Amino acid sequence: MLSQKLKQMGVVGAGGAGFPTYVKAQANVEFVIANGAECEPLIHKDLELMKHYPEKIVHGMKLMMEATNARKGKFGIKEKHSDAIESISKHIKNTAIDFTFLGDFYPSGDEYEVVYAATGRLIPPAGIPLQVGCVVNNVETLYNISNAVEDKPVTKKIISISGEVKNPKAFWVPIGTKFKDLIDLAGGTTVREYAIVVSGLMMGSITFDENEVVTKTTAGLIILPKEHFLVTRKIQPPENRNRIGKSACDQCSYCTEFCPRYLLGYEVMPHKVMRSLGFTLSGEAMWNQWAELCCACGLCTLYACPEDLFPKEACDKAKYDMRQAGIKFTQTKPVVVHPMKEARRVPQSQLRKRLKVDQYDVETPFEEINFIPDEVKIKLQQHIGKPAKPVVSEGDYVKEGQVIGVVDENELGVYVHSSIDGKIIEVNQDFIRIQKS
Known part of the structure; x- marks a missing residue:
């Protein structure tokens, strides 16, 4: 069974938060979507993977389609990547897989964006692709799925x-x-x-x-x-961000007007969240609710705001405060794509200039x-869910691919493996350190 193999081989989402892939393999859906958008500026590893390992990626996609009983595969990729498209094309002929061509915009790789582009379906507010009959996997995850059925763990x-x-x-x-x-x-x-x-x-x-x-x-x-510029922006202490936002935000609402989730029809309004910085505790909760559906893409803070303020970070704080207070916002309005969505897309070229x-x-x-380093430090929680528990001790010798951490059958999580041949020199609840032998 594919899902069990993926858990044992340590396969998790390679393009984001590290959600255990075996859970997705247990679903029943209509569409399996390969996410090859790679929309973060200056990151190109997925592009190189698609150019050099197209057969493995497509194989992993077919395995997921078979496991989930999907009738169709959609391969999301930027239209400008002609070399990668040509490489992949050879392997999807006469299959149920076709391309979804994406523009060179940010954040074209957001899961909600990819599902909408590939199927025309809108994920429910705070929902997941499964709710609209889709499973989405990053292309490196699909590569790892292909390896997993050959008993090659993620090392x-x-x-x-x-x-x-x-x-x-x-x-x-x-x-x-x-x-x-x-x-x-x-x-x-x-x-x-x-x-x-x-x-x-x-x-x-x-x-x-x-x-x-x-x-x-x-x-x-x-x-x-x-x-x-970016370094000084990102290391600003929270108290500075809040103080500056409280004094300088003029409520122009550009942060909301450019918000990709707002443009898809979700009730995310960073400009309203910014008001929470200038209100008493009794007023904060009212403004915080408009952050609940934020995807933290950073476009408001690093592109839209003409004052160089921090609406994304205000949304992060608002979401945290709501969780602590046990408050949950539920969108009641129907999700309808904004008529200006296409006109307000942010080209990568413009974003790079702004950054x-x-x-x-x-x-x-x-x-x-x-390359084999002198030592590696392998974290026991590289995924969403429970951390793996060590099954090795200091002084043990291990081989590349050997299991060094496990999770229980009924726990959300995956196994962890040694990435080199070597000697265990440190073990604790957070990581295992291995010295090259």
């Missing part, structure tokens, strides 16, 4: 690295590899002081710690100068390497 991750590095490129590395090793593989940095943007400028995180490690959900690294990263928009060509 490697394809990564793209760009920005201030000498040789921007994409390559496979063992899970648990340090960011410093990735930077070295790209020839080192071209600036002395820098920040590491992990998995995307818009929805990713920033770190200054080279010892952080690759997980199953890491999409890539972007190296930016420490003083870059001041246009000079870093270069190809990251795939390079076949066989």
Whole structure:
């Protein structure tokens, strides 16, 4: 049974939060959708994967279609990627799979956007694709599904690295590899002081710690100068963001007018959420509700706001406060696509200019390497659900692909595997460290 195999082989969503894929394989749907949009600026690992491993991706898609009894497969990909389209085309001839061509916009890879583009269906507010007969998988997840039926667990991750590095490129590395090793593989940095943007400028995180490690959900690294506009924006303390927002927001509503979820017909209104920054606690709850359906794409904060304020972060805080108070907003109005949706799409080229990263928009060509780091640190929770429990001890020797962490049969989660041959040198409830033998 495919779902059991996916759990044992450690397959999770490789393009986002790491939801265990075996759960999706247990569904019954009409459509299986491959998400190859890759809309985060400067991240290109999915593009390289589609160009170099189309057969594996399509095989994984067929396996999911068979498991879910789907009658149709939709392959979402940007129309501009002609090389990848040509590679994939050879493998979907005479199948139930066809392309859904996407524009070069942000966030074209959002699950709600992809489902609407592929099927014309709108997911219910706060819902999931399953509710409209769809399962959506990132293309790397589909690659891993293909490997899983051959008893190959998830031990490697394809990564793209760009920005201030000498040789921007994409390559496979063992899970648990340090960011410093990735930077070295790209020839080192071209600036002395820098920040590491992990998995995307818009929805990713920033770190200054080279010892952080690759997980199953890491999409890539972007190296930016420490003083870059984006770095200073992202490291602003919450109290500064709130103080500035309270004093400077003029309620222009651009954040709402550009919001992709609002344009799809969902009641997300960041400009109203911004009002919560200037009200008493009794007024906050009223404004917080307009954040409930926010997808945290960051477009309001990093593109739409002419004052460089932080509506996305205000929405994050509002959602947290609502959860803490046990309050849930339910949309009562029908979901109807805004008539201006197509006219308000944000082109990638414009977004890169706004982010001041246009000079870093270069190809990251795939390079076949066989890199084995001196040690790896493998986290036991790289997925949504329960963390895996260690089944190895310090001093044990393990082989690549060997199970080192498990979850119970009835728990949401997946197995974790060693990514190299080596000796276990540290085990705790959070991670397992392995030294190369």
